[in-house]
Amino acid sequence: MTDGTPSLGHVPGTFRQAVLLSRYQFRDYLRSRRFVLMMAIVAIIGAILTFVLLYYNGAGLTGSSDAFYGTFWAGGVTVVIIFAGIIFGGDAIAGEFQNKTGYFLMGLPIRRNSVYVGKFLAAFTASLLSVLFYLVILLANGAYWFGGAALSVALFESFAIALLYLLALLGAVFLFSSMFKNSPYAVLVVAVLFLFGFSIIQALISGLVKVEPWFIITYAQNVISYPFLSSIPAHMETVKAPGPRGASITSYNPTYAEGLAIMGGYFVLTAVAGLLLFEREEFT
């Protein structure tokens, strides 16, 4: 123990602290079972996909590389993103309260927003690795069926949109995680909402109430497939059931701009709301 010296160190800025924290949090993720679980989920999805393509002749099944990626990238990456969000973000904030790790961090000279942002960055990086793993599996399949030319600008465009969707989803997941001080509750609520809750609400709102569900995040995910399409789907489609009394069912597709705006809006609003909520939470 040194005697009579003032405290060591000059406390870094808020963002610097967030980045520092994210490194250690990411290291914690990499060594955790949840990371192995997430990679296993992606590997299983990839294995099923590879098997289906081999069994049904991948080139013949999709016809072109754009159709291949439009079907298997855009369809699969949303599932990967949702699982990554649940696994890495579901208890990211709630766990700080329940597991008492928050007491270790919050006794330090660090703002709550540094902790929130640091954990968000770590969850984003871990999720990004999962998405990249899925992309590698798809690229390998794409290269096998369509050769090197399969790598197109559309794929990069779609990848960028998928990252925006990941940001938006993690923002929402972190908001839900901030609402709870109990990890299982937080994970359960996030899983139920993102795996099927939002889809059911979306179907009910558009199909029955006939209102465009622009306020539901999962509605925007279709946009990830748009770069591969020659024409964007109609904004609104109404299908009338056969027969004189057949009910009409309405479905909506977001426009390109609308989808991006929903994702961007979700990210900004949920990140700010989650941050404000965490700022007000107490470690009682």
Added chain:
Amino acid sequence: MSPSLEARQLTRRFGAFTALDHLNLQVEGSKCIGFLGPNGAGKTTALKMFTDLIFPTSGEAFINGVSVQQERKRALGACGTLIETPEIYSSLSPREALELVGALRGMRPEEIRSRTTEVLEEVKMADWADKKVGRFSKGMKQRINIASALLSDPEVVLLDEPSTGLDPRGMAEVRDIVRGLKKGRRLIFMSSHILSEVIDVCDEVALLNHGKLLFHDTLSNVEKRLTGGATSVDLAFMGPVGDDTVTSQVAPLPGVVSIARVDATRLTLTIQGGPTVQSGILERLAAARLGLLSFEPSRSALEEVYLQEISKGDS
């Protein structure tokens, strides 16, 4: 400027329950203050407001004159804290956890390395520096938490029942660590409900019950409060001490007011006078070759005051 802690009208209510009631407390200088009180007295609530873990209903807490509620980062910059028994990310090793703490505190890498080695040795966890924290017992984790609080060699140390979860040996080691901290220019504020712990390591005591501060004073003044300025001292001898010896050689010593026999080899003296008088008595007893083994202030006075004040508050 001396390290300082201040609570101004610090109040916290949980619904109708008042956990802390207008706490006004100002402590300054290099010393150890025991924040004493029974379970549920409001000690942890107060410490959590000093570290911004919870927010006051009214009032404010200051560390070195900086408001914790207004400028948490600056206020906690000079402060090492241990509140409750925090958990550390289970996949990190103590060395990595302390690296994180040091980095967040802005310590230089070489400072972090050297201080990590020092504090891990101090809490006797050097052999476990690179093992995963997830496999540690509660006591081992608490040692790492103490190491974390000391890493930056802070001017102010807030400890919330630091010996919680430790075995008797661990508790004794924590007391040694706290005593060691007192050697520096450092203010230590330690909550406890263990009287012997406070007596052992603290210079001052602040007693809290039902969220109210009952008193804050030095341990010697607490004793005076009960004994009217007299001090109790416990004596232990190697062999039995006869009544005649006590009457002829102990009772006449200047300052001795009364003598109570504990058993054949132990006496409790009541002494009127300060440290000089006590020192004089000790010298004379040693010179008398009565086989004196120990001469230590009897701290039962704090226990008496504690029980009196707590029972007053309860009634």
